[in-house]
Amino acid sequence: MTLKTRVKVPRKQLILEALAAELEKSPGARITTAILARSAGISEAALYRHFASKAKMFEGLILFAEETVFSRINQILEEEKDTRLRCARVLYLLLGFADRNPGITRVLLGDALVGETERLHARVEQFFARLETQFKQILRESRMREATRERPEPELCAGLMLVMVEGRMHQFLRTRFKVSPLDGWETHWGLLEPTLFPD
Secondary structure, eight states: OOOOOOSSOOHHHHHHHHHHHHHHHSTTSOOOHHHHHHHHTSOHHHHHHHOSSHHHHHHHHHHHHHHHHHHHHHHHHHHOOOHHHHHHHHHHHHHHHHHHOHHHHHHHTTGGGTTSOHHHHHHHHHHHHHHHHHHHHHHHHHHHHTTTSOOOOHHHHHHHHHHHHHHHHHHHHHTTTOSOTTTTHHHHHHHHHHHHSOO
């Protein structure tokens, strides 16, 4: 988890960093509060003073992912007006975020949420639905600007981009974080781009 460490790290942030680190260190394993407290260097009682439950800790990681990813997407959309480059940069952002945050990737894919409350699974679904909506919006705006060009439906293209992102994230998890989601990025984009934007 790439939260910046300062001189005095707030205890909540310290706990979330410890949870993300444990999820990365032990892929496939459940993280108990005892393990988490030891990793954070605090007691279990102190853990629960900051988070009412482990579900709240997972929510904290999902919130971090949402805030980081969508604020950066907004930046990309402000900086870049070319549709192809917008899509390429957003895809690269998502794959790079997964690469830098393996523990959070486990949460987003639901692997770390087995046995957890349905609310967390719904929150993750909402994260990916919001990504798909963002892709659709980028492509629809492009269609309005370039009405004469024949292109596949924005819904199909948005779905394809999301499948690519989720597939690379799943491969990252399946290989126990050995195969980076960014491996072969330029080649994959070279294959995907003509499908999304046929000349």
